[in-house]
Amino acid sequence: MERKILDHFRNVGEKVEKVVRSEPVESEKDKDVGMGADGTPTKCIDLKAEETAIEYFKNNLDHSILSEEEGIVEQEGAGFIVMDPVDGTRNSLLDIPFYCISLAFTPSDLSEVKVGYVRNLHTGTEYHAIEGEGSYKEGERLSPKSKSGDENTFSVYLGERAVPESFEVASTPRRVRSLGSAALEICMVAEGTLDLYYHRTPGQRRSLRLIDIAAGALILREVGGEVYNKDLERLNMDIDPSERKDVIAIYDEGVKEELP
Known part of the structure; x- marks a missing residue:
């Protein structure tokens, strides 16, 4: 199941990247279009990215979704997709190439996360992990070294x-x-x-x-x-x-x- 979820996360990452890149007018990206589930203003770019991701997940997976703007989107399946469609919104609005989509799957909470996927929406660089299988960047296993x-x-x-x-x-x-x-x-x-x-x-x-x-x-x-x-x-x-x-x-x- 985890491998299937990761494949769907990759698909969503690619779709959201295309949506973010297709927003050419800076004034439109930065426009406040509502209020998120946590009480902070929603930017146009966040809303479009989230709508793209939620539509995909509703059509392809039955897990409930925790998202930035909608909050909890209930579905029939067990577990939750935890989603920030654009983490680093301010960077994206300033054209700083350091912002991403962050997707995780958990049966219950942070301690139980089984799948994690992060994609830089400017460069397309991917990180991912499945519990018990290590972590990867662009398909290469991560193995950090301690420093002085x-x-x-x-x-x-x-x-x-x-x-x-x-x-x-x-x-x-x-x-x-x-x-x-x-x-x-x-x-x-x-x-x-x-x-x-x-x-x-x-x-x-x-x-x-x-x-x-x-x-x-x-x-x-x-x-x-x-x-x-x-x-x-x-x-x-x-x-x-x-x-x-x-x-x-x-x-x-x-x-x-x-x-x-």
């Missing part, structure tokens, strides 16, 4: 909504980035390009949702890494469009020792 502290690169969410500890974390390594797509950044931890992904905010509004991290979490876990909460405990999240959590993603456990 001097070589580490962290991705840290900064700005007016970041917690003070974020700035302490950002001062630890020689190199810091903040790239704007949680799913892709967690995949970069899984491949060893980044050594830490750190996203913490004082309140719930700017913390992350299950749709942002479900696919990336499995891809990271399948190489031996993990996603944690702010207390560095293994993170779990329910099928709930309103739930938001702080997220810390690490491959090498030694990185924990560098955190304040």
